[in-house]
Amino acid sequence: MKIAFLGPHASFTQLAAAQLFPDEELLPQASILDCFKAIESGEVVKAVVPLENSIEGTVSMTLDYLYKTPSVKIEAEAVMPIAHHLMIHPDNSIENIERIYSHPQALAQSFHFLDTHYKEIPKQDFSSTAAAAKFVSENKETAIAAVANQFAANLYGLKIINRNIQDFEQNHTRFIIISKQQGTYQNNKLETLGEKAGMLITLPEDHPGGLHQVLSVFAWRKMNLSKIESRTLKTGLGNYFFFINVEGPWEEVLHGNALKELESINANVDFLGNYKEFLLES
Numbered sequence: 493m494k495i496a497f498l499g500p501h502a503s504f505t506q507l508a509a510a511q512l513f514p515d516e517e518l519l520p521q522a523s524i525l526d527c528f529k530a531i532e533s534g535e536v537v538k539a540v541v542p543l544e545n546s547i548e549g550t551v552s553m554t555l556d557y558l559y560k561t562p563s564v565k566i567e568a569e570a571v572m573p574i575a576h577h578l579m580i581h582p583d584n585s586i587e588n589i590e591r592i593y594s595h596p597q598a599l600a601q602s603f604h605f606l607d608t609h610y611k612e613i614p615k616q617d618f619s620s621t622a623a624a625a626k627f628v629s630e631n632k633e634t635a636i637a638a639v640a641n642q643f644a645a646n647l648y649g650l651k652i653i654n655r656n657i658q659d660f661e662q663n664h665t666r667f668i669i670i671s672k673q674q675g676t677y678q679n680n681k682l683e684t685l686g687e688k689a690g691m692l693i694t695l696p697e698d699h700p701g702g703l704h705q706v707l708s709v710f711a712w713r714k715m716n717l718s719k720i721e722s723r724t725l726k727t728g729l730g731n732y733f734f735f736i737n738v739e740g741p742w743e744e745v746l747h748g749n750a751l752k753e754l755e756s757i758n759a760n761v762d763f764l765g766n767y768k769e770f771l772l773e774s
């Protein structure tokens with residue numbers, strides 16, 4: 493089975509995908525959008541993409557494409573500890589760094605470190621931490637550095653000049669397995685952290701108490717929400733969709749009735765699946 497992931501090799505997403513699918517063929521993609529497209533076109537059956545980081549928050553691109561691609565659902569979630577290192581080509585020196593490249597999430601997770609120690613040096617977004625590391629390895633004539641992981645340093649032959657530069661010791665990223673099926677992924681070898689259901693909700697029109705009405709559907713049934721995120725619909729300022737996670741194993745009657753009640757108040761629900769959350773190693 494082919495599994496797409498946000499590449500290139502040695503991205504954090506690959507580290508997650510390799511633990512989730514140790515025996516499958518992993519296909520690197522240039523962007524999160526390409527991972528969704530690979531599923532839609534049938535080139536791959538599943539993909540692994542980042543959803544949320546404990547320091548920097550939601551990976552908005554993933555949320556946007558979940559919304560825009562209703563055929564793509566969530567099969568599982570996996571949480572992995574994240575450690576960032578600053579690295580250069582071994583032929584360069586720390587004194588003459590002129591630019592620092594990385595994925596925007598990694599730059600944001602290391603913002604205070606970079607601002608304290610490399611304030612004057614411009615930072616530039618790259619499609620992934622591993623893509624930044626690869627670029628540094630292929631351009632030794634320019635004095636550039638990348639924020640990436642230990643595997644990227646090893647694979648691309650880079651020298652780590654600062655270790656563990658993330659701003660908070662506790663740094664975890666939540667990845668999701670996406671596919672055209674819901675919640676079918678199982679893995680007895682990984683520790684299971686819990687179960688949850690994921691859904692995207694849009695309100696029919698803006699009216700007082702609209703979100704309150706939606707939340708009360710969960711509240712009076714004592715269904716615990718572990719995440720609620722609003723994201724712009726891109727149809728004008730003030731228009732949003734909501735990503736909601738409801739904790740706990742799926743109970744057909746309770747959850748089914750909640751979904752029916754949401755429909756009855758004209759909320760639009762794209763149910764992404766009920767799935768397990770696994771713990772990965774760094």
Ligand SMILES: O=C(O)C(=O)C[C@]1(C(=O)O)C=C[C@@H](O)C=C1
Pocket residue numbers: 498502503504505506542544545551574595597598619620621622665
């Ligand atoms: O750039 C990478 O290596 C990725 O896999 C992406 C990503 C993300 O989008 O959050 C994954 C984990 C880290 O939080 C930093 C970057």
